[in-house]
Amino acid sequence: MIEVQNLTKSYGPLRAVNGISFTLEKGEVLGFLGPNGAGKSTTMNMLTGLLLPTEGMIKIVGIDMSEDPKKAKKHLGYLPEIPPLYPDMTVEEFLEFACELKEVKKGKKEEIQRILGLLNIKNVKGRLIKNLSKGYKQRIGIAQALVGNPDVLILDEPTVGLDPKQIREIRDVIKELSQNHTIILSSHILPEVSAVCDRIIIMNKGEIAATDTAENLTKSFETSSTLQVQIEGPIDDVLYTVSSVSGVTSVAPKEQIKENVYEYLIKGAVDLDIRRPLFFTLADSKMPILRMEQKRLSLEDVFLQITTIEETTPEEMHENLVPEEELSHENMDDL
Amino acid sequence: MKIWTICKRELKGYFYSTQAYILIGFFLLLSGFFFVNFLVRAQIPTIQYIMGDWALIFLFITPILTMKLFTEDRKHGMEKMVFSSPVSVTDVVLGKYLAALLVYGAALLVTCSYTIIVSLMGNPDLGPIASSYLGLFLLGSAFISVGVFASSLTENQIIAAVISFSLLLFFWLADLLQGIFKGFSQDIVSLLSVFERYMPFQSGIIALSGIIYYISFTAIFLLLTIRLIKSRWLQ
Structure with missing residues (x-):
């Protein structure tokens, strides 16, 4: 067509x-x-x-x-x-x-x-x-x-x-x-x-x-899968236990929900589903999961990644700064 | 050929707003004043002697008549719609020119009532009046082509009006400069003098050179407009 x-x-x-x-x-x-x-x-x-x-x-x-x-x-x-x-x-x-x-x-x-x-x-x-x-x-x-x-x-x-x-x-x-x-x-x-x-x-x-x-x-832009998880238990113990789970690449507390309950961001390798091992390991350690959510990249994230990665290369930015402005003027004249 | 489609749309633009009525009304008011003034003073039942003055009125009206032909389209984004349709730039320019010319023609048509009045009063020589009408119509066509061109130059109506008024004023002044120059420069000035060509029509002569002059004058400005729009869009 x-x-x-x-x-x-x-x-x-x-x-x-x-x-x-x-x-x-x-x-x-x-x-x-x-x-x-x-x-x-x-x-x-x-x-x-x-x-x-x-x-x-x-x-x-x-x-x-x-x-x-x-x-x-x-x-x-x-x-x-x-x-x-x-x-x-x-x-x-x-x-x-x-x-x-x-x-x-x-x-x-x-x-x-x-x-x-x-x-x-x-x-x-x-x-x-x-x-x-x-x-x-x-x-x-x-x-x-x-x-x-x-x-x-x-x-x-x-x-x-x-x-x-x-x-x-x-x-x-x-x-x-x-x-x-x-x-x-x-x-x-x-x-x-x-x-x-x-x-x-x-x-x-x-x-x-x-x-x-x-x-x-x-x-294609997901380099890792991210989980957002609320876990009850002392923060140091949780961090230690989670990082021992196979496949987990990083874990960080995000915010405190209430006493002894924190929300964590847990990253795993992209082709691995870490939800099951995570669940059983935490259950064995008597640290209950209160909420678990898989975070996906939105198209917005992809868009920003593609357009900002290229923009922030320093030489490129320098090279393109002036022509970019000229372009917008040209366009305005056209209209 | 979409000339008529474009022309119809422009005529609607003229007559749906008060613009055409005000301009025609203004033209009739002043031409009527000249008419009465002449009749009372000269006591001759004819009108061809005052028709030359109407050209001057039209010099002031043309910029306003033509100023929005292209500027309005650009303001409302219509240029993009029109030129992404299967329409040629020539059709668009001719359509708009024709619409303005028809409004002008309508104003001239109403002034025929003056001829009827003088015919009732006495026995005017209708020949020179008819040739004067032809001359005026051709002169108006030349004026309008200048206005069409000016309106395609800018996005702003006022600027378009000022440009066409300046150009028309320049052609009028060129007429006054006639006597000053000699030889080649006089030929150039005479080439620019739009008003001089009207004179034979007033005396009842349908001058072929005049007709050709006005038609070529119109064609040149319309061609310039077409070139300009093409260069803006299809560059």
Whole structure:
């Protein structure tokens, strides 16, 4: 459905996007993650034909974007970061305009009704867009991307500015859409990405820092398994007993819960389950476990690890400090 | 071809807000004042002599008429939606230009009532009036193309208006400089003088050179706009 090869965008000596490649099959949902200035929006602008890449190739449904942009754009629906709206039009008029732009010729009325129903905005169809709340505006932004039922949807932060109930609704809409559409979405809200996306690309400094499913990403970054355990007993004895359990690499008290009860962080080797030996050893020593919880890395931890490890290399930081700033200016000028 | 789609949307923008009504109203107020003033003083039942003055009114109105054509789109993020659709930049620029031209045409159409009034009063020579209308329409088209260009330069409506006003003022002043220069420099100044080409139309001559001049003038500014937008997006 989408094929991207060696995509590069340079602004003078600065490479905003540096040779990224990926492919997406029909019905896949891809999440773009990355800190501000990582090149997400630049990549999305190139995918939608707004920016011409310096190098590389983009194919949408097999059509080369540089060869036949008009035809390729017919298969695209795009929601930019700021939802595009004409405030002086009613919702219905605006969608009609979108239909004409996207060359929906037959059944314009039905198409508008379908989209209004899908996003649950039938009740505001006759109202002026400028009088609507932020949540509705965002949904109308998504609505215009859906006009003409395009094969590929590119959504730049689709749930920004919505309340939790609406976020869930939009998430459900995206899941429903993923049955017939290929979707690329970018987001800062990490649980959202892990909930909706089949695959995640973490971008940093114009390059793909990591790409995999949310599950695999978190797994590959787990270098040890951590348990959070509440144990009753004198602290020194507990520390001594726990560290004698085979597989435990470190143990440290975290906080006191009540008298003689502490919470400990116990780390073990990654491929070893230390819960059973821990339980029996402590039971034998008459030190009851009151609570035990396995801590997992969240996608957030992975994201921070990937993006901060690279940022803190001192020479790199020095090298990249100035271009980073220039990049953000360039982007602002573009908008 | 999506020219009409874009044009329709811009016309809605003009007429859903008070902008078009205020601008047309302002134009009619001043042109009506010139009309009455001329009739009372000269006592001649014709209007072609005052139509040249309308061009001056339009010099002040064009910047306001065109200032939001592209700036508004950028402010509301519409540029991204429009240019990620299967629409060519040319269609967008022509659509917006056409919308402004139609509003201008609507204002001119209302002034036809002046012709009807003078026809009732006496027996005006309709030929020069008709050619003056043609000249004014072409002149307006040239003005609007300058305004369209200015509005694509910036995100700020006021700055767009100031730029187009300055450019139009420059073309008007070039007209006044005509007598000063000689030879080659005079040719250059005459090339820039948008108002001078209108004169034959006022005397009832449909000058082909004038028509070609105004059409090329419009085309140059619209092409510049297309180039500018393409360079901003498809760079």
